[in-house]
Amino acid sequence: MKDQITQDEYFAGEEQREEYRRFRDLMDGLSEEERALLYEKYVFRLSYAEMAERHQCTEEAMRMRVYRLRKRSIQTVKTKQEDGI
Amino acid sequence: MNTKEALQEQYEDAYLALLMDAYAREKAAALLKECEANDEAISDAFEEKCTAAIDAYFRKNQPVVRRFRLRKILLAAAMTVVIVCVLFTTAFAFSERFRNMTRNLMIETQEQYTDIQIQETDSSDLFSDMELGWLPPNFTLVEYEPDLTALFEDPEGHLLSVLRGYNGGIVIDTEDPDYMRELNINGNDAVLIYKKNSYHLTLTNLRLDLIVDIICDDCMTEEEFLRIAEEIRFYD
Numbered sequence: 001m002k003d004q005i006t007q008d009e010y011f012a013g014e015e016q017r018e019e020y021r022r023f024r025d026l027m028d029g030l031s032e033e034e035r036a037l038l039y040e041k042y043v044f045r046l047s048y049a050e051m052a053e054r055h056q057c058t059e060e061a062m063r064m065r066v067y068r069l070r071k072r073s074i075q076t077v078k079t080k081q082e083d084g085i
Numbered sequence: 086m087n088t089k090e091a092l093q094e095q096y097e098d099a100y101l102a103l104l105m106d107a108y109a110r111e112k113a114a115a116l117l118k119e120c121e122a123n124d125e126a127i128s129d130a131f132e133e134k135c136t137a138a139i140d141a142y143f144r145k146n147q148p149v150v151r152r153f154r155l156r157k158i159l160l161a162a163a164m165t166v167v168i169v170c171v172l173f174t175t176a177f178a179f180s181e182r183f184r185n186m187t188r189n190l191m192i193e194t195q196e197q198y199t200d201i202q203i204q205e206t207d208s209s210d211l212f213s214d215m216e217l218g219w220l221p222p223n224f225t226l227v228e229y230e231p232d233l234t235a236l237f238e239d240p241e242g243h244l245l246s247v248l249r250g251y252n253g254g255i256v257i258d259t260e261d262p263d264y265m266r267e268l269n270i271n272g273n274d275a276v277l278i279y280k281k282n283s284y285h286l287t288l289t290n291l292r293l294d295l296i297v298d299i300i301c302d303d304c305m306t307e308e309e310f311l312r313i314a315e316e317i318r319f320y321d
Contacts, residue, residue: 010107023104024111042105058256058285060234060246060300067228067236067244073104074097 019077026076034069041066088182094228095179211235212249214293218316220245221305243304245313250296257287257298270314277311279303284310290319 011017027035033055040046040054052062120127176183211217213232220237224245228236237245259265262280269275270288278285282303289296297317301310 010103020104020107024108027108038101038105039109042102043109052256058258058298058300060248060298061258063228063234063236064244064246064300068242070097070101071242073101077104 022077023073026073037062037066038069038073090227091181211247214295214320215249215290215297216318216320217247217313218318219312221309221313239304241304243302245301246299247313248298248300250298258285268311270311275314277307279307286310286314288314288317293319293321295319 011020027038030038037051037055040051046054048059048062048066051066052059055062057065177187211226211229211231212235217235221239223239224237225239226235227238228234232249234246234248237247239245257276257278258280259276259278262278264279266277267274268277273288273290275286275288278287284299284301284303284307286299287296288299297314299310299313301313
């Protein structure tokens with residue numbers, strides 16, 4: 001693993017890097033549990049069933065929570081982008 | 086959900102995964118740097134344990150690489166085949182339109198007189214053995230897995246989820262509800278639970294050996310919520 005992983009490796013343009021910085025701010029502001037949900041879904045690629053078991057809720061409740069988080073994340077990134085234009 | 090909406094959802098999912106991956110790597114790099122700055126040595130035993138866990142993960146997820154020496158022309162041909170297969174598989178996996186076109190092509194080439202057309206899913210026909218006869222106004226389909234689940238949303242962001250039971254059952258959270266009632270809806274047993282500002286109804290159809298799970302935010306009356314279940318039509 002490299003010592004320093006820069007945003008340049010992921011995002012080619014300044015606009016994408018700006019979006020990532022907004023996403024990072026959003027992530028830093030989330031609760032521990034909300035962050036954990038996003039890690040489990042998008043980094044560890046757990047299924048809704050596995051996540052529901054970990055968090056002791058139903059699969060559908062988990063699906064709804066992740067959907068809300070996803071929508072909130074995308075909206076935050078995109079809305080600020082529009083405001084900035 | 087039309088093709089554009091489905092593609093939009095796939096895009097958002099992929100984009101969020103990319104953002105999360107970048108975020109996770111950045112955090113990991115920062116933690117590693119902090120660890121090095123503090124000169125906190127990682128014990129050999131702990132490092133071995135981590136390495137073993139990582140190895141185990143990748144052993145599960147990556148095929149064994151076979152090293153064969155091939156002539157250049159054969160290698161190029163093999164690579165071309167692989168790339169075409171990957172592109173085809175990817176397109177097949179992600180595009181319903183592509184899947185349908187492929188199936189239609191196969192039908193056309195195999196049967197001169199066959200007249201079958203596979204079309205994209207209609208929002209009103211989500212499950213093979215039942216139909217949602219009524220939904221509250223303004224709720225539109227936002228996520229969908231054929232014959233398994235459908236997620237609807239209204240303009241205010243309230244969610245309504247319908248799950249068709251599979252593999253013999255559904256997990257129901259009955260712990261500390263505000264209230265819970267047993268009901269009979271059109272001859273089918275049901276349990277209504279109100280908890281944490283959301284309705285939850287589990288409906289069983291013993292004749293079809295089917296369980297339906299409906300969850301909704303508290304954005305409608307109980308009568309409206311029950312009407313969703315009452316208007317479900319099961320196909321015999």
